[in-house]
Amino acid sequence: MTKPYEPNIIEKTVQASWDKEKRYEVVADDREKFYCLSMFPYPSGKLHMGHVRNYTIGDVISRFKRMNNYNVFQPMGWDAFGLPAENAAIANKVNPNDWTQKNIENMKDQLKSLGFSYDWSKELRTCDTNYYKWEQLIFKKFADRGLVYRKKAIVNWDPVDNTVLANEQVIDGKGWRSGSQIEIKEIDQWFLKITDYAEELLTSLEKLDWPENVKTMQKNWIGKSIGAEIKYTLKGSEESLTAFSTRPDTIFGVSFIAISPNHSISTELAKNDDSLAQFLAQCKEISAAEADMAKAEKLGYKTKIKAIHPITKELIPVWIGNFVLLDYGTGVVMGVPGHDQRDYEFAQKYGIDIKQVIKVDDNDQLPLLDKGKLINSPGFDGMASDSAIKKINKYLEENNLGKQLTQFRLRDWGISRQRYWGCPIPAVYEDGVPRILEENELPVELPELEKNSPPIPLSKNKDFINISNKTKREADTFDTFMDSSWYYARFPSADNDKEIFGEDSDYWLPVDLYIGGIEHAILHLLYSRFFHKALRDMDMVKEDEPFKKLLTQGMVLKDGAKMSKSKGNTVDPQPYIDKYGADTVRLYMMFTSPPEQSLEWSESSVEGASRFLKKVWSLVSSRKYNDFKEDPEFTKEDLALRRKAHATLKKVENDYEVRYSFNTAIASVMELLNFIPDEYKANDASDAQKFCLDETIIFILKMLAPITPHLSEHLWNSFFVDDLAVDAWWPKFNKDLLEVEEFDLVVQVNGKVRGKTVINKNLDEKEIETEALSLENVKNTIGANKIKKVIYIKEKIINFVI
RNA sequence: GGGGAUGUGGUGGAAUUGGUAGACACGCUUGGCUUAGAACCAAGUGCCGCAAGGUGUGGGGGUUCGACUCCCUCCAUCCCUACCA
Numbered sequence: 027m028t029k030p031y032e033p034n035i036i037e038k039t040v041q042a043s044w045d046k047e048k049r050y051e052v053v054a055d056d057r058e059k060f061y062c063l064s065m066f067p068y069p070s071g072k073l074h075m076g077h078v079r080n081y082t083i084g085d086v087i088s089r090f091k092r093m094n095n096y097n098v099f100q101p102m103g104w105d106a107f108g109l110p111a112e113n114a115a116i117a118n119k120v121n122p123n124d125w126t127q128k129n130i131e132n133m134k135d136q137l138k139s140l141g142f143s144y145d146w147s148k149e150l151r152t153c154d155t156n157y158y159k160w161e162q163l164i165f166k167k168f169a170d171r172g173l174v175y176r177k178k179a180i181v182n183w184d185p186v187d188n189t190v191l192a193n194e195q196v197i198d199g200k201g202w203r204s205g206s207q208i209e210i211k212e213i214d215q216w217f218l219k220i221t222d223y224a225e226e227l228l229t230s231l232e233k234l235d236w237p238e239n240v241k242t243m244q245k246n247w248i249g250k251s252i253g254a255e256i257k258y259t260l261k262g263s264e265e266s267l268t269a270f271s272t273r274p275d276t277i278f279g280v281s282f283i284a285i286s287p288n289h290s291i292s293t294e295l296a297k298n299d300d301s302l303a304q305f306l307a308q309c310k311e312i313s314a315a316e317a318d319m320a321k322a323e324k325l326g327y328k329t330k331i332k333a334i335h336p337i338t339k340e341l342i343p344v345w346i347g348n349f350v351l352l353d354y355g356t357g358v359v360m361g362v363p364g365h366d367q368r369d370y371e372f373a374q375k376y377g378i379d380i381k382q383v384i385k386v387d388d389n390d391q392l393p394l395l396d397k398g399k400l401i402n403s404p405g406f407d408g409m410a411s412d413s414a415i416k417k418i419n420k421y422l423e424e425n426n427l428g429k430q431l432t433q434f435r436l437r438d439w440g441i442s443r444q445r446y447w448g449c450p451i452p453a454v455y456e457d458g459v460p461r462i463l464e465e466n467e468l469p470v471e472l473p474e475l476e477k478n479s480p481p482i483p484l485s486k487n488k489d490f491i492n493i494s495n496k497t498k499r500e501a502d503t504f505d506t507f508m509d510s511s512w513y514y515a516r517f518p519s520a521d522n523d524k525e526i527f528g529e530d531s532d533y534w535l536p537v538d539l540y541i542g543g544i545e546h547a548i549l550h551l552l553y554s555r556f557f558h559k560a561l562r563d564m565d566m567v568k569e570d571e572p573f574k575k576l577l578t579q580g581m582v583l584k585d586g587a588k589m590s591k592s593k594g595n596t597v598d599p600q601p602y603i604d605k606y607g608a609d610t611v612r613l614y615m616m617f618t619s620p621p622e623q624s625l626e627w628s629e630s631s632v633e634g635a636s637r638f639l640k641k642v643w644s645l646v647s648s649r650k651y652n653d654f655k656e657d658p659e660f661t662k663e664d665l666a667l668r669r670k671a672h673a674t675l676k677k678v679e680n681d682y683e684v685r686y687s688f689n690t691a692i693a694s695v696m697e698l699l700n701f702i703p704d705e706y707k708a709n710d711a712s713d714a715q716k717f718c719l720d721e722t723i724i725f726i727l728k729m730l731a732p733i734t735p736h737l738s739e740h741l742w743n744s745f746f747v748d749d750l751a752v753d754a755w756w757p758k759f760n761k762d763l764l765e766v767e768e769f770d771l772v773v774q775v776n777g778k779v780r781g782k783t784v785i786n787k788n789l790d791e792k793e794i795e796t797e798a799l800s801l802e803n804v805k806n807t808i809g810a811n812k813i814k815k816v817i818y819i820k821e822k823i824i825n826f827v828i
Numbered sequence: 829g830g831g832g833a834u835g836u837g838g839u840g841g842a843a844u845u846g847g848u849a850g851a852c853a854c855g856c857u858u859g860g861c862u863u864a865g866a867a868c869c870a871a872g873u874g875c876c877g878c879a880a881g882g883u884g885u886g887g888g889g890g891u892u893c894g895a896c897u898c899c900c901u902c903c904a905u906c907c908c909u910a911c912c913a
Contacts, residue, residue, distance in 0.1 A: 068913050109912065181911070192911040239832055243908075246831050316909045320829035349829090368829080436910095443911065505911070545907055547832075552910095580833085581907065592912060617853075618840055622833090624906060630839060631854040637868095638853085685844070693842075693852035700852090772848045777894040779848055817893055823847050827893045 031643035033607025037736040041141060049751075050143040052099050054533045060096040061534045062088045063514055063573075065542030065550075066103045069129040070110055073136045074596035075615070075627055076543070076582040076589045082612045082733075083579060083621050083688070084541045085142045089732035090682045092143070093756040099534050100143055101517040103150035104130050107158075107448045108506045109192060110591060115447075115481050122447040122481055123474070126153060136600065140608045141735055148520040152509040158449040159469035160516065160526040161508060164557075165452060167564055169462045173219045176460060179353060179440045180288075180314050183211035189483075190444040193315040194592070209310040212288065215442035216451060216502070220556045224248055224434040227555055236576040237622070240547045247548050249435025254419050256360060256428040258283055258333035261341060265291075267333060269360040270433055274422070275414040278403040279383035281373065282361040283333045284326065284347035289357050292346050295329055302327055302346070309348040324349050324372050336427040337418075338404070347372065353437065364392050384411065439553065441505045446481035448472075448503030455498045470499070510550055511557040514540070514572055527566055540573035544580060544622075545588065551576070577686060580624035589627070597627050609734035610636045616688035616733055638696055639737055642726065645699070645707065646741045651720050653747055658714040667702065669766070671722045672759040674698040678729045679759070688733065695729050698722065728757050773798040774825040775807045791818055798824045 044050065064084035067077055081102075088100040104126075111122035118125075130151065137144070150157055168174050182191040186204035190213075195202045220227075228248045231241045253272035260266060267283060285291060287309040296303040305327045312322050325348045332341040349368065350359050363373030363380040370393035373380050382390065386398035397411035406414050422428035442451065450470040452463040463470065473490045475481060484490055485501035493499055514537050518530035527535075542550075551573070558572040581588045584595040602611050614635040619625045660668070674694045681691035702722060706715045723745065731738035731752045742752035766787075771794065773781040781801035785794055795816060798804060804826070811828040818824045 065913095070913085105913070190911075193909095194912045243832050247909085249831095314911080317829080320909085322829095324829095439910080445911090506913075507910095510913085543907090543913090544833080545913080548908060549910065550913080583906070586906075588907070590912075620841085623841090624834070625840085626906095628840070628854095631841095634840095634853045680844085687844080689840090690842070690844090690852080696852055770848085774847085774894075777847090777892090782848070815893065817847090819847055823894085825847085825893055 028644050028648040031640050031647070031737075033609055033639075033736070034604070036740045037139070037141060037608050040736040040739050041138065044143070048147075050100070051145050051147050052097060054530070055097050057095055057097040059534060059538075060088075060091045060098045061518075061536070061538045062091065062098060062100045063517070063537045063540050064100075064102075065540070065546065066105050066510070066513065067133065068105045068108055068110070069126055069133055070591035071129045071132065072596070072598050072600070073133055074582070074589050074591075075599060078140065078599045078611065079582055079615045079621075079625075080541060080543065080579055081137065081140070081142055082615050083577065083686070084539075085612075086616065086682070086688060086732040087539060087541075087577075087686070088143055089735060089753055090756075093728070093731065093753050094683075095755075098143075099145060099148075099518065101148045101150075101520070102137065102142070102144040102146070103148075103513065103517065103520070104152065105506065105510050105513075106130065106151045106153035107503075107509055109194075109445070109447075111447045112445060112481050121475050123153065126447075136603075139603055140599070140612065143735070148517055150513065150516060150520040152449075152506075152513065153447075153472075155469055155471055156523055157513075157516065158472075158509070161449050161504065161512070162452040162463075162468050162470060163465060163526065164512065164561070165504075165508075166462055166465055166468070167566075168218060168560060171560070171564065173222065173560060174462065175217050175219065175438075176214055177217055177353075178212045179215045179217075180210045180212055181444075182208045182314050184208050193313060193318075196313040196315070196318075199311060199313055199318070207311055208313065210312065210314055211310075213444075215440045216453075218439040218441055218556075220439045220553070221434060221436055223556050223559050224250070224436050226559060227436075227552065230555075230570055234571060234576070235574055237578055240544075240551070240576060240578060243547045244552055247436065247552065250432065251435070252430070252432050254415075254422060254428050255356070255431045256336060256422060257426075258336060258342070258358075258360070260344070261332040261334055263331075267291075267344070267358045268356050268428075269358040270355045270431065271360055271362075273362070273365065273411075273415070274418045274428075275397070275400060275403075275406075275409075275411045276362045276365045276383055277335075277337060277360075277418060278400075278406075279362040279364045279381045280335060280342060280360045281363060281379040281381060282343050282345050282369075284345045284350050284359045284361055284372070286350040286352040286357040287346055287348060288352040289346075289350075291329075291331070291344075295331075302329075305346070309346075312348070319349065319351070322348065324368070324375065326372060326376055328376070336422065336425075343378070345376075355433065365394055367393055367395065369393070439505075439556075441508055442502040443505055444483060444485070444501070445503050446472075446475075446483055448506060449509065450484065451500045451502050451504055453500035454493060455500070457496050460500070472503075507550060507553050511553045512561070514554065515558070515561070515567055531567070535567060536569045536571060537573045539575045539577060541577045541579065544578040544624075547578060577621060579621045580619075582625050582627055584627045586626070602629070602632060606632060606636045607639075607736075609737045610639055613639065613692065613730075613733055617692045618689065620687055620689055638699070639734060641699060642730070642737065643741070645702075646723055646727070646745055649723070649745060651724075651746050652713075652716045654713065654717055658712070658717050660714050660718070663703065664714045664718045665763070667706070667718045667722060668763050670698055670701050671718075671725050672761075672763045675725050675729065675757060675759040676761075676764070679756075682732065691729070692733065695726060699726060725757055727752060769821045771798065771821075772823045773801055773804050774823060775804060776827060777825060780804045780807045785821075787821070794818065794824065799826075 064081050088098050092098045106126050111126050114125050115122040182196050184191050184201035184204055186206040196208050201208050251272045254274040255268050255270050258267045287306045296306050327346045329344050331344040333344050335342055361369040363369040364382045383402045384398045385401045386396055400406045400409050400414050419430045450472055452470045453460055491499050515527055515531055518534040519528040522528040554572050561567045589596050599611055614632045677694050678691045681687045706719045727738045727742050739752045768784050768786055771783050771785045781803045813826050815827040
């Protein structure tokens with residue numbers, strides 16, 4: 027009788043030996059380096075299945091690379107600042123730091139129990155002064171390079187709670203706690219000039235080994251467009267409005283101008299117009315989130331102002347539209363209802379002229395969004411859109427009415443947050459004038475709170491704010507995306523308190539493989555790329571890009587939505603680890619779907635994963651490797667097993683290394699295990715049979731080692747003769763063993779399968795055809811019909827067309 | 829509203845380059861073992877049909893000798909939309 031498989035005992039023992047020998051703490055050496063990074067978590071309390079999936083993927087790849095003789099660095103840390111800590115602090119009257127640290131300890135224990143091969147000596151927490159002090163320094167250096175400025179920007183304001191709300195905290199236009207109608211408010215904030223890098227962020231996407239969909243998303247987000255700025259002078263005024271358009275060829279179709287409710291003209295007019303003032307107030311009753319604005323009903327208010335069309339000199343009404351954003355382009359839209367969907371709807375609603383100025387054919391329906399030939403455009407009629415654009419731009423430029431311009435959709439990054447639990451922005455106000463602190467005035471430490479007292483905003487913390495009568499400290503903290511924009515570069519130097527990026531960072535950067543959720547495809551990844559390029563330009567890092575290769579995992583969903591603490595739909599892995607062991611949980615997560623796909627959580631086949639590991643256990647645990655000095659004589663059946671084992675190894679290698687397709691790798695190993703004939707396991711098996719089984723076992727343990735490291739290591743140590751750990755080497759398949767003399771041929775008639783037959787590889791095409799035609803079912807189907815055509819695909823298929 | 833993805837048995841999924849649809853599992857059914865259950869073992873399992881056969885990859889259309897795969901169109905679901913991380 028073999029002992030039962032007791033994963034919890036095995037796993038604790040194996041993990042203890044890793045800790046003792048510090049197996050996964052690494053330093054520079056001669057091997058090729060591999061920096062494998064999984065996105066660090068926000069310490070929300072407990073791990074959920076989304077984390078388990080993400081971190082298992084990273085660990086499987088790290089372990090596979092390590093077995094293939096790479097020097098692998100896989101760190102872990104904590105994105106520790108953020109809103110949930112403050113929410114928890116308010117709800118439960120706990121100190122956000124205590125709450126966060128406790129969560130970190132919990133989650134760290136969970137990560138350790140899952141057996142991830144992290145180098146914990148480089149752990150970092152963004153809420154540590156030794157982390158964020160460097161962030162304040164980066165900010166100062168960015169400022170010195172002219173990448174920092176201040177401007178007004180809109181926020182969600184809760185007039186009852188007197189606080190700024192995050193978009194997430196606004197539900198149907200109401201504050202989540204107070205329930206009151208929120209309003210948009212403009213406040214002064216710090217900005218980073220990410221737009222200075224717009225062009226490079228766009229062009230260097232090409233160099234990246236990233237999934238195409240992520241690159242496309244970033245490209246569209248940056249949104250480079252070539253168009254023209256067109257000046258509309260206002261009637262009876264020196265003032266003018268400038269609108270940007272990518273379609274100057276439709277300029278003769280302009281029948282209104284729309285400006286933002288926040289535009290200075292709007293505010294000016296409202297002073298003497300109560301109904302307009304009311305309209306502007308109404309426009310503020312909408313959340314600042316783009317999705318909400320886009321969904322809101324398009325509303326307009328017609329002013330008495332007229333703009334002069336730059337070419338026809340006709341008078342055009344100026345409207346105020348709630349869909350026009352001030353900090354978006356110029357805050358002025360030229361309305362061309364005939365050729366723009368949104369303008370069309372707006373014009374229909376308010377009875378504004380809709381003119382067709384582009385023609386494609388006689389069946390044109392408005393709005394017509396395609397390019398075509400110009401009509402109703404005096405002086406340009408009959409021209410194709412593209413040449414008309416050039417002509418019109420030239421005309422505008424010569425007459426000082428506008429100019430050709432490249433514009434980006436990307437906006438500068440507002441980094442001010444009106445919160446407590448974040449990195450203090452290192453600035454002061456001297457007589458109200460902002461000044462960013464000098465290097466020798468850093469760090470600005472986040473003031474500690476009383477035990478168990480809820481956070482008060484920094485703006486209300488007098489001890490912190492008031493430096494002197496004239497000098498006040500900045501009360502805002504950084505956006506937490508700042509914290510996560512450079513952590514990848516800090517990790518190798520996490521234990522270095524002398525330099526921000528020491529020689530360890532130099533050695534390990536860039537990240538060779540970055541793994542994380544697809545939800546970060548745009549913001550986090552774009553901000554990090556921007557940081558990296560700015561740091562490069564200050565000679566703080568080399569390379570142009572931080573993440574060479576990217577693997578985006580799909581969401582783990584529960585009840586049809588992304589698993590997250592705030593939605594309250596998380597599934598804790600702990601009960602599963604306790605019941606089945608970490609190896610089973612890891613195996614199940616990898617087996618249940620490929621990494622990129624989103625996945626509705628279900629525990630339905632955890633049992634299957636567990637069952638498979640028990641089978642491996644019962645096959646290997648009481649067995650010892652037979653150290654044959656020379657190869658025995660193999661029968662045909664022996665060779666079939668060896669072929670299967672070597673073919674599986676080849677496939678699994680490809681699945682791990684190239685395809686990141688762990689579910690199919692596991693399926694192949696399961697298939698291999700099922701393929702072993704029972705007599706090979708018996709005591710009276712022949713030497714050749716024992717040899718083949720031993721070889722198969724070696725392959726199985728090695729192939730599983732990245733996914734189920736504890737079981738593999740334990741069985742390896744009891745089974746094999748050398749004293750190297752299971753992750754010391756990866757086996758090599760023998761390609762001579764993969765050769766076969768025969769293949770299965772599928773025989774089709776008119777594309778439908780009518781038979782299958784085994785064909786010797788030596789036969790020529792004519793012989794194969796005869797062979798196929800001799801099949802009973804094929805003969806019957808063809809009957810008296812004449813064969814019109816024969817299609818033969820080498821060693822796969824033959825199709826008779828009748 | 830915009831951008832990106834996904835859709836295959838009762839369930840998770842496989843089919844890697846346009847070439848056998850449903851590998852590998854879960855579940856279920858039947859049988860074995862057992863006092864009984866659990867566990868384990870064996871066989872079966874897309875749908876319709878006694879069978880021959882037909883049919884089948886979200887719906888509709890197309891290209892092709894051949895389509896889960898390519899094209900058009902519609903529908904559903906998920907993610908992002910700049911202050912959740």
